[in-house]
Amino acid sequence: MVNQDAYHQLKKELDPKGVTLVAVSKTKPVAEIQDLYALGQRDFGENYVQELIEKHSQLPSDIHWHFIGHLQRNKVKYIAPFIHLIHGVDSYKLLEEINRQAEKQNRIIGCLLQIHIAEEETKFGLDATELEQIFTAIHANSGNLKNVQVKGLMGMASFTEDNEKVRQEFLALKNLFDKYSSLTILSMGMSSDYQIAIEEGSNMIRVGSLLFGERT
């Protein structure tokens, strides 16, 4: 069940600050997405390609779909016709494949580069050096990457109760973001830490369980 009160409360916090809410609907049924859609929500985030394709085919075409999971190169073609923003790009090769598929669709696909800010080893993403290398490669090949637009950065903080640590991780990501003046989107913050993320400069948050309840 969608928590409508939580949604309205969240929008009241975000709208004056100009922060975009991506409602993370992974594992949740189409009917619950429709409930939020009816309240005016248009940005939804999904982690799994197959699930995203099925939901996309059943829901209104003015939804902005965000891919927030780890995207395999061989699956880009399935989402290229409609995806609004791909958050988890963490290699130049993936960017090239997104460009190739976007070109076939005659589209320009927005991308965020994922930065590893958390302590945990398991989380995907680039470090500052790898980010610099990707931008160097992009500039060297800009004539060949006409169908992707790198719009910003995305990151996930450590899963911890230590708010100060979370804050430092978000701050580190904000500092990286500020180094590249062409970037406009900073995607950081989830149900448990979005308030800290916004205080540290996030302008796009990805919230699931707060709106849809815990996932099983």
Ligand SMILES: *Cc1c(COP(=O)(O)O)cnc(C)c1O
């Ligand atoms: C699942 C997920 C979220 C949402 O997490 P909640 O804690 O449910 O808000 C946000 N970002 C990413 C990358 C996710 O995989």
